[in-house]
Amino acid sequence: MTNLRILALAGLLLLGALARAGSDGRQDWGIHDMNRPVPPVVDPGPAGPPAPAPSDAVVLFDGKDLAQWEDMKGNPAGWKISDGFMEVVAKTGSIRTRKGFGDCQLHVEWATPAVVSGEGQGRGNSGVFLMDSYEVQVMDSYNNRTYADGQAAAIYGQFPPLVNACRPPGEWQSYDIVFRAPRFGPDGSLLKPARMTVHHNGFLVHDNAELTGPTAHKARPPYKAHPDKLPLSLQDHGNPTRYRNIWLREL
Ligand code: MG
Numbered sequence: 001m002t003n004l005r006i007l008a009l010a011g012l013l014l015l016g017a018l019a020r021a022g023s024d025g026r027q028d029w030g031i032h033d034m035n036r037p038v039p040p041v042v043d044p045g046p047a048g049p050p051a052p053a054p055s056d057a058v059v060l061f062d063g064k065d066l067a068q069w070e071d072m073k074g075n076p077a078g079w080k081i082s083d084g085f086m087e088v089v090a091k092t093g094s095i096r097t098r099k100g101f102g103d104c105q106l107h108v109e110w111a112t113p114a115v116v117s118g119e120g121q122g123r124g125n126s127g128v129f130l131m132d133s134y135e136v137q138v139m140d141s142y143n144n145r146t147y148a149d150g151q152a153a154a155i156y157g158q159f160p161p162l163v164n165a166c167r168p169p170g171e172w173q174s175y176d177i178v179f180r181a182p183r184f185g186p187d188g189s190l191l192k193p194a195r196m197t198v199h200h201n202g203f204l205v206h207d208n209a210e211l212t213g214p215t216a217h218k219a220r221p222p223y224k225a226h227p228d229k230l231p232l233s234l235q236d237h238g239n240p241t242r243y244r245n246i247w248l249r250e251l
Contacts, residue, residue, distance in 0.1 A: 031157050032147040042163045044201035047172040053247040061246040069095045085244040094236045100229030102181040103251040111242045112140035114170025120146040127235035130179045134194055135215040142166040153200040156215040161205035173201050188225035
């Protein structure tokens, strides 16, 4: 090959890479790619007191009982209540709200175990699933390397957070999520994808991100039509992660 041809080929490859970069460059990594850059670490400072629920919020958990929740088979939720929080009890399964929700503003506080155990995806893993389908990852990402699209505050398997705003294990952290449910036509076709804006401990970590479909492990499945309202669920990933002060406002 002549030098000119090599140069032309290199140019074409570069153009191809630029074309793949997309509008925000965030969707062009393979799922769970360990080479995907991890977001910069920021310091959120210590946790404040629990944020009070707005007057028109649906309070889903006020620290007292699991009346608003059930397991994934519709039986009473098996998680532990203690001292104003609920805690995942491994193998009792994920839990979901009895009621369904669509577009919403959601506030959730969580804490991973103070005693660190496991590494990567095995450390403090849980998750907040909007419509039981779209996960904002919960895990201990304080000095705990994993794939960028699976660390705390990632939209699992799709988008790493813009920054890593994790507090140390055992400390309370918050998510404030604005969720727009996907819209489907009468024939089940996708009219509008789901969108999420997320703050982690006050830091913007997703700015109106457009989801590629439901979140999944090692897969990016396409959208599949579902009802306008579905339960919010919290994941049992085998780690005793805690939650408190969960409320949402329907939009
Ligand atoms: Mg998870």
